[in-house]
Amino acid sequence: MxxxxxxxxxxxxxxxxxxxxxxxxxxxxxxxxxxxxxxxxxxxxxxxxxxxxxxxxxxxxxxxxxxxxxxxxxxxxxxxxxxxxxxxxxxxxxxxxxxxxxxxxxxxxxxxxxxxxxxxxxxxxxxxxAIHERQEVLTGAGEPFRVFTPYSRAWAKLSKPPVLPAVKTLPAIPETASLELPDLSRWNLPPAGGGLLPGGEKAARERLKDFVARRSLHYADTRDLPSVPGTSRLSQDLRFGLLSPREVHRKCLDAADQADATGRGSLMKFIAEIVWREFYMQILWNFPSVLELEFNPKFRGMTWPGDLRGLDAWAHGETGFPIVDAAMRELRETGFMHNRCRMITAMFLTKDLHLDWRLGERHFMQFLMDGEIASNNGGWQWSAGTGADAAPYFRIQNPWSQTLRYDPDAAYIKKWIPALRDVPAKRLCEPPAPGTRLARDYPPPIVDHAASRDLTLALFKSAGSR
Ligand SMILES: Cc1cc2nc3c(=O)[nH]c(=O)nc-3n(C[C@H](O)[C@H](O)[C@H](O)COP(=O)(O)OP(=O)(O)OC[C@H]3O[C@@H](n4cnc5c(N)ncnc54)[C@H](O)[C@@H]3O)c2cc1C
CATH class of the missing domain: 3.40.50.620 (HUPs)
Known part of the structure; x- marks a missing residue:
């Protein structure tokens, strides 16, 4: 043998x-x-x-x-x-x-x-x-795609590889030196958050089963609400390959076959997110310089004049913007942050605090369980307005109106910020009057959103006109 x-x-x-x-x-x-x-x-x-x-x-x-x-x-x-x-x-x-x-x-x-x-x-x-990797999905001219929608159309047209069965038996292996299985004490790190999901193939398969059976049919309606368990929570499983993207895709297609039109729409929306994952993987493969540089050459070398003390307040969830702080505390405690909140916190760092997206990209990589270089870089450059198919720089999310839209009863905020539990939800959707606080043990906002927005527009305009 x-x-x-x-x-x-x-x-x-x-x-x-x-x-x-x-x-x-x-x-x-x-x-x-x-x-x-x-x-x-x-x-x-x-x-x-x-x-x-x-x-x-x-x-x-x-x-x-x-x-x-x-x-x-x-x-x-x-x-x-x-x-x-x-x-x-x-x-x-x-x-x-x-x-x-x-x-x-x-x-x-x-x-x-x-x-x-x-x-x-x-x-x-x-x-x-990935289901389709590297240079499998190309434009008619044989170039990599830079924009998501045509990429996803071309992706959908390709035939998909089969889902392979589990390996059921392997021959015994000879005596071979091996280290002990590690635990966190192997590395000189601070303790992990208390709310991490369990790892391993079995736990991941249970998450997939639960999502497909219970939540996938309402995904389109609930995926943007951070207080609702509306998304799949499969990102760390795809990151570590506890599940294959082929199996996830196949199970969703099978469920879509059985679903009504609304359910099918939801499952297709979910599959589109799996395609975003592969879109960013091919961006990183074809344009590896995105790890250092802005994808959009217009914004390369632009200045980020923010005060670094803001980075510390952001990272510890002490900016005085409840939705931002709740999300940053969730990240530390659970190694996860809801996608809507990733966008809000990333835009806040870059467009309210005027700090370089690379600082946030790195912080996320240090705390996320699903930290995935391609998706994280893609998400940061999207939010900063510098990336492939990014949010235009002048579309700046207002953290207060985002709260009103996506966490109107403040259930998410109150879960992560005990000091705000007794504050009426309505008050958490607008800035407190100047010189006041939302609660005694909660800091006042560290910046004024409207003034920050004006400076962001000026910074991008001056970078774009160089
Ligand atoms: C600033 C920023 C940083 C991000 N960093 C990461 C990261 O390091 N790792 C990571 O896996 N995702 C990242 N994302 C994408 C997204 O936020 C997460 O994939 C999602 O929140 C994971 O939760 P879920 O599995 O419940 O998602 P679901 O909504 O259930 O999505 C299903 C799967 O699709 C993929 N997916 C969903 N949204 C995206 C997206 N926008 N880009 C790429 N893939 C996506 C993920 O694999 C996810 O598990 C980032 C987004 C932003 C805005």
Missing amino acids: HTVIHWFRRDLRLTDNTALHAASQGGARVIPVFILSKWTTSHAWTGANRQSFLCDCLRSLDANLRAIGARLILREGDAVEELCRLAKETAATEIFFNRDPDPWGRSVEERLTKAAAQEGLHCRAFKDV
Whole structure:
């Protein structure tokens, strides 16, 4: 029996896992491995919430592998060195993995392919993270799309890959060194929030089942209301590959077949969000400079003159704008923030506090369980007005009127800000009179929205006319 390696990355599941399925088909002994990267907290793009969720997912993956005869080998360090070393130790001849869409993942794949070839090893890379990836969805002229609607039309026309069955059995693996499964104490991080969702394939599949059965038919009506559990809560599951996007898409199409016109409309709206995920992945693949630069060249090099003390108030939920503060506190505590609130808080940082979107992008990456480079960058540049198919810079959300529209009874605000529990909801939809506070233990607004808006318009106009 020959031996191959399956390198788990952001595909921490046994069902519909393209590379794992292929590795298990050839009668080989499969060594399943995950490699923890070494990073320091001083310039980290992750934090306790996401690392804690990852630990949960690795524990669950190991248990699932043991149930089918194998176990998870865990190593730490440079993936290329560790994989080549493991191949030598186990006499493996091939390394299977699913491709990663971000530039770091991509560069590791390139290094691995070269190093493996020198060792006489064969690498087999698969499409898995997206239904359509990289350069599969192109304009008639063969160019990547920069605008969502035509991209999504072209995406919908392509035939979809099948959903593969779960790997049901793997041959036992030989004695192979492995680290202990990690917990958060492995990293020098502050504690994670108390409200994280459980990780692992089983928990993710239950979330999918619950969404499709109970909430998907009303998604279009409830998806914008942060106090209502109206969205799927699958983002961290797609981020870590606890579910495949193919399975999520397939289950929604099946449910749409059974639904009435309203339900079908809701499910199609939901599928459009899955397509946004892939739109931003292909933006990052085709235009990797978005990680440093504004996608819209008109706004490259524009100044963000805000006071950095505002960043601290924003990050800790102490701006005096209740909807912003509730959302920033939810993020810390749960590693999640509702999409409507991501837009409100991102616009607030850039257009009320005039701070660089890159500061917010990084803060979100440190606290989000679903922190996904492509979607996060896409969402930040959309909100800042600098991105692909972004909100025009002059469309500036007013946090007070957003509250009236999306949290009119202040249920969301009151959940996260105890100091405001006794304040009538109506008062939380408009700024307090100058020099006053909404409640004794709650700060006054740190900026005046109308004045901030005028400065934002001036900044963008001057950047655009250079
Ligand atoms: C500033 C900002 C930052 C964001 N950062 C991230 C991030 O790091 N990771 C992330 O997964 N999403 C990010 N999003 C997109 C979106 O907010 C989340 O995907 C969504 O809130 C997750 O909740 P859900 O799974 O219940 O979403 P649902 O409404 O149920 O959507 C289903 C799935 O579609 C995808 N999706 C939904 N909206 C978007 C979108 N606007 N862009 C890309 N994919 C989308 C997600 O995979 C999501 O799980 C960001 C949005 C903004 C405005």
